[in-house]
Amino acid sequence: MSENRPADPRITDRVTVARAVAWRSIHNFLTNPAFLIPSLLFPLFFFVSFAGGLAAIGEVPGFDFPSGYTAFQFVFVLLQSAAFGGVFTGFAMARDFETGFGRRYMLAAGHRSGIVLGYSLAALFRAFVTWTVLTAVALVAGMEVAGSAGEIVALYLLAILVNVAATLWAAGVALRVRSIQGGPLMQFPTFLVLFLAPVYVPLDLLSGWIHTIASINPVTALLEAGRGFISGDPVVVGLAFAIGITLSLLFALWAKGGLRSAEAAG
Amino acid sequence: MSGGLRNQIGQLARRSVLRTLRQPAQIVPAIVFPMFLLAVNAGGLKDATNLPGFPTDSYLTFILAVPFVQGALFSVMNSGTDLARDIETGFLNRLALTPLRGAALLSGLLAGSLVLGLVQAVVYLTVGLIAGAELAAGAAGALVLVALSVTITVAFGTIGLFAALRFGSGEAVQGLFPVFFVFLFLSAMALPLDLLTTDWFHAIASVNPVTYLLEAIRSLLIEGWELDQLALGFAIAAAIGTIGMAAASSALKTRLVRT
Numbered sequence: 022m023s024e025n026r027p028a029d030p031r032i033t034d035r036v037t038v039a040r041a042v043a044w045r046s047i048h049n050f051l052t053n054p055a056f057l058i059p060s061l062l063f064p065l066f067f068f069v070s071f072a073g074g075l076a077a078i079g080e081v082p083g084f085d086f087p088s089g090y091t092a093f094q095f096v097f098v099l100l101q102s103a104a105f106g107g108v109f110t111g112f113a114m115a116r117d118f119e120t121g122f123g124r125r126y127m128l129a130a131g132h133r134s135g136i137v138l139g140y141s142l143a144a145l146f147r148a149f150v151t152w153t154v155l156t157a158v159a160l161v162a163g164m165e166v167a168g169s170a171g172e173i174v175a176l177y178l179l180a181i182l183v184n185v186a187a188t189l190w191a192a193g194v195a196l197r198v199r200s201i202q203g204g205p206l207m208q209f210p211t212f213l214v215l216f217l218a219p220v221y222v223p224l225d226l227l228s229g230w231i232h233t234i235a236s237i238n239p240v241t242a243l244l245e246a247g248r249g250f251i252s253g254d255p256v257v258v259g260l261a262f263a264i265g266i267t268l269s270l271l272f273a274l275w276a277k278g279g280l281r282s283a284e285a286a287g
Numbered sequence: 288m289s290g291g292l293r294n295q296i297g298q299l300a301r302r303s304v305l306r307t308l309r310q311p312a313q314i315v316p317a318i319v320f321p322m323f324l325l326a327v328n329a330g331g332l333k334d335a336t337n338l339p340g341f342p343t344d345s346y347l348t349f350i351l352a353v354p355f356v357q358g359a360l361f362s363v364m365n366s367g368t369d370l371a372r373d374i375e376t377g378f379l380n381r382l383a384l385t386p387l388r389g390a391a392l393l394s395g396l397l398a399g400s401l402v403l404g405l406v407q408a409v410v411y412l413t414v415g416l417i418a419g420a421e422l423a424a425g426a427a428g429a430l431v432l433v434a435l436s437v438t439i440t441v442a443f444g445t446i447g448l449f450a451a452l453r454f455g456s457g458e459a460v461q462g463l464f465p466v467f468f469v470f471l472f473l474s475a476m477a478l479p480l481d482l483l484t485t486d487w488f489h490a491i492a493s494v495n496p497v498t499y500l501l502e503a504i505r506s507l508l509i510e511g512w513e514l515d516q517l518a519l520g521f522a523i524a525a526a527i528g529t530i531g532m533a534a535a536s537s538a539l540k541t542r543l544v545r546t
Contacts, residue, residue: 066468066469066472067472069472069473069488070472070473070476070477072485073483073485073487073488074472074473074475074476074477074478074483074485074488074492075332075477075478076483076484076485076488077335077338077478077482077483077484078332078334078335078338078478080338080484081334081335081337081338082334082337083334084334205316213323216323216324216327217327219331220327220331221328221331221332222331222332222334226334227330227331227333228330228333229330229333230330231326231327231330231331232330
């Protein structure tokens with residue numbers, strides 16, 4: 022009987038490691054205000070600044086987004102917080118390796134990929150906490166949601182893919198550098214790729230060099246799909262999910278290489 | 288000022304300037320990061336100039352004021368982190384054993400912020416003008432703009448000194464960075480005050496001093512010589528500097544008593 026077959030020890034071991042690493046990382050996140058508060062405040066600042074301070078941009082000729090500028094910016098801040106949830110977890114990982122805790126993880130874990138999995142689960146948890154607060158604030162601020170329940174679920178699934186990809190990117194850097202000094206290397210490319218997308222206005226309203234870059238920036242498709250979901254008019258859905266999955270797979274390989282590098286370093 | 292005090296300030300100022308110039312990690316982000324945001328905002332928000340009542344047809348000219356204030360925020364981190372390191376490494380304790388005056392210590396430490404502010408202002412203005420921004424106040428306006436920018440940078444630098452003396456930790460000073468960004472984000476940073484259509488945001492931006500620092504810089508870039516706006520900008524920077532210096536002096540006394 023298949024239900025009596027013992028579980029694969031490699032999988033149970035990996036899951037046990039991941040659970041332990043995730044628990045510690047989540048515990049640190051929830052109990053240390055220095056980690057918790059910036060994670061919550063940064064996205065809120067961006068949201069308040071963009072949605073509140075730039076509301077008049079919604080009246081620019083040619084700007085046509087049915088759910089309004091608040092919803093338009095909400096999608097960007099949601100995806101941005103997803104990405105930075107991953108980057109901040111990369112910081113925690115780098116700090117653990119810098120202080121020697123990461124090395125103890127490496128010695129104790131039977132299956133070391135469980136370490137990366139654990140940090141990824143913690144990053145997802147961080148992102149869920151941030152999204153809960155962000156969504157509540159956006160709704161209180163009067164954000165219009167025209168998308169169906171399924172479309173909103175799809176929006177958050179897209180955000181999960183962004184979070185996973187960013188975490189694996191940051192993990193790859195953290196495992197190679199093994200010092201918090203690698204922080205800018207995790208953060209700056211993420212910041213760059215996010216802000217070289219159509220952040221303030223749709224792609225059609227951009228011109229010049231920024232239009233050229235935004236047109237080939239994969240984040241553009243993610244943003245357009247997300248904004249389509251929230252306004253109930255889905256666009257480039259297949260492309261966005263394909264990009265999200267491809268980036269996650271590529272960065273999983275990058276993180277795996279980082280794990281090998283950390284192992285080789287002893 | 289007595290010769291002894293001048294000598295003390297000179298020695299510490301020299302150390303502060305050299306320390307700033309020898310750390311590319313302090314100078315490079317303070318220049319590159321604001322320039323990157325300038326490029327992104329100037330490209331992404333170009334259409335804002337189509338809004339009725341927008342004061343110029345060049346968004347680059349309008350947004351060029353932001354790097355000057357944003358760069359000044361870096362001086363909070365730089366001056367504060369340097370002093371916090373002196374506290375952490377025990378250098379301040381050793382200074383406390385000398386006849387050094389508190390005023391000399393604080394003034395000398397601000398010399399690094401002053402030099403950083405000068406470098407930043409010249410780079411921002413040069414890059415902005417090369418990229419096509421306008422400077423309505425002309426060459427004399429450029430000098431006033433640099434002077435205002437340096438004043439703002441030094442004023443924010445005093446807050447970094449206070450934070451370092453109050454908390455005694457570089458990590459705590461770094462933690463202040465997001466707090467100061469809130470002031471920038473909740474100001475008339477991206478649109479003029481009149482075009483902030485969200486009531487609560489307009490109300491916050493109206494009482495946020497950063498709005499008036501930005502308007503003073505913008506007046507030189509967009510309008511020419513608007514003495515009221517310029518005077519208000521200099522007065523606010525001077526007020527921030529005075530309050531910051533008073534708080535830092537008080538914190539220095541407490542810190543030296545503790546040690």
